Amino acid sequence: MPPQRVFALPRQQSLLLPAVINPFVQDTKLSKATVIKCVLFGIFLVPVRAILLSLVLMVTWPVSVIITFKHPLKGAVEPMTGWRRFMCRTVMAALGRAYYFCMGFRVVVKGRQVSSSEAPILAVAPHSTFFDGIVCIVAGLPSTVSRVENLATPIFGRFVRCLQPVLVSRQDPDSRKNTIQEIDNRAKSGGHWPQVLIFPEGTCTNRSCLITFKQGAFIPGVPVQPILIRYPNKMDTVTWTWQGFSSKTLLLLTLCQLYTTVEIEFLPPHTPTEEEKKSPALFANRVREVMARALGVPVTDHTYEDCRLMISAGELTLPMEAGLVEFTKISRKLNLKWDNLKKELEGFAAMASSCKGGRITIEEFAQFLKLPVNPVLEELFALFDRNGDGTIDFREYVIGVTILCRPANTEDVLRLAFKLFDTDEDEKITREEFTALLRSALGVSDLNMTKLFKEIDADGSGFITFSEFQDFASTHPEYAKLFTTYLELQRYQAIQEAQPGDLELTGQTKSGENQEEGTSDKKDD
Numbered sequence: 001m002p003p004q005r006v007f008a009l010p011r012q013q014s015l016l017l018p019a020v021i022n023p024f025v026q027d028t029k030l031s032k033a034t035v036i037k038c039v040l041f042g043i044f045l046v047p048v049r050a051i052l053l054s055l056v057l058m059v060t061w062p063v064s065v066i067i068t069f070k071h072p073l074k075g076a077v078e079p080m081t082g083w084r085r086f087m088c089r090t091v092m093a094a095l096g097r098a099y100y101f102c103m104g105f106r107v108v109v110k111g112r113q114v115s116s117s118e119a120p121i122l123a124v125a126p127h128s129t130f131f132d133g134i135v136c137i138v139a140g141l142p143s144t145v146s147r148v149e150n151l152a153t154p155i156f157g158r159f160v161r162c163l164q165p166v167l168v169s170r171q172d173p174d175s176r177k178n179t180i181q182e183i184d185n186r187a188k189s190g191g192h193w194p195q196v197l198i199f200p201e202g203t204c205t206n207r208s209c210l211i212t213f214k215q216g217a218f219i220p221g222v223p224v225q226p227i228l229i230r231y232p233n234k235m236d237t238v239t240w241t242w243q244g245f246s247s248k249t250l251l252l253l254t255l256c257q258l259y260t261t262v263e264i265e266f267l268p269p270h271t272p273t274e275e276e277k278k279s280p281a282l283f284a285n286r287v288r289e290v291m292a293r294a295l296g297v298p299v300t301d302h303t304y305e306d307c308r309l310m311i312s313a314g315e316l317t318l319p320m321e322a323g324l325v326e327f328t329k330i331s332r333k334l335n336l337k338w339d340n341l342k343k344e345l346e347g348f349a350a351m352a353s354s355c356k357g358g359r360i361t362i363e364e365f366a367q368f369l370k371l372p373v374n375p376v377l378e379e380l381f382a383l384f385d386r387n388g389d390g391t392i393d394f395r396e397y398v399i400g401v402t403i404l405c406r407p408a409n410t411e412d413v414l415r416l417a418f419k420l421f422d423t424d425e426d427e428k429i430t431r432e433e434f435t436a437l438l439r440s441a442l443g444v445s446d447l448n449m450t451k452l453f454k455e456i457d458a459d460g461s462g463f464i465t466f467s468e469f470q471d472f473a474s475t476h477p478e479y480a481k482l483f484t485t486y487l488e489l490q491r492y493q494a495i496q497e498a499q500p501g502d503l504e505l506t507g508q509t510k511s512g513e514n515q516e517e518g519t520s521d522k523k524d525d
Contacts, residue, residue: 026244
């Protein structure tokens, strides 16, 4: 029996699945006993705490009005000094502590906060809930980064103004540049401005890992003091992510607890090296690694853009987690922008619309390509299926299309394919020529190619021109790789027949090497 062809499927570590697949899900389960306990405690605790919180707010609002009275937020803004700063650091901080105490929070502080001159920027992680604002209280009300819209929020908008935040506006196209410039100015003020507190993850997670740190806090190249937040409670009533309890439910559950513990740990400041000053991304990654080790959690390359893809997946009737691809890593290694991934998600959704769980089987893969399951298709499917579980998820689909299909979708390959179909060399492919070659290539005598032929024949002329062939291939790159895979198998069989027993199996890798088949190494996979 001749030796079977070995698929080239070893994978480099760079694009393997992350340690945490979905850091944006909150999966707390409430047993009947827990619900009954919350109801019994809540009957007494919720009304009492609501009254106490109202009293604290009634005192805090006029104090914040006095502090911010006639103090500009825009233009040539100067840091608060004198009595304003004193009231902010003492009275407002005390009221803030009272506010969280009334909600039942028990705060445990570890480590020591350094001064603004020692570390102008405070980086806080993991960011997992709206309750994380307690770090601002403990840190002495440093400046934060806030949206302009937050200032218009009744009551709380006035509290935000006391922090003299760095303002971000979605309407201003220069907002990102201006925000980074303002952070840089404050960080390099030599202690003139208070410290700037930033949540570098940029969105909430479930604290199971640290996702990609955005670079804004690290661009100034000044010392950064990492701050860790932990919620070591038996029941998690605080985690507010993209999949899980609503903010109102979490607030109610938290108010129903006897107390909620939060640990805030100040780590030693991280002073950047010259190399880190030149590379904010490197600086951010090294600070993240320090924080991850202290927390005992892994790091992943998810980011806020993954959340946007989750929402898009939901809109396309896919499971929300289907959109998770580790955007930072995928976009960097495959040179893809968010819009490109959104377009690929739409293509994947069209293929996966009939399947459950947002994963494609080989039967659905074949149905989408309007082809039968055959050895050529099975090999292409195996190249997509990176973990060998017999299905393709969106992450595998994006990697496969980008490093396997699109590089094979060149004009030379398409010209060669067109010539093989065009047997009479009249620059047109008839339905008979199209069907005959595919029947031969796929080994199926009763193959009906009518639907696929009509889809390629855009003008309905009854034959396919090269421009129609090329246009179809540009929007369906899977067919290009299917064609090159067929040619590789043809070459393999020809060599095997010519030199039986002496064949070096196509695609087999040397011991110790980690390479992807074909063009994938060009993408550093």
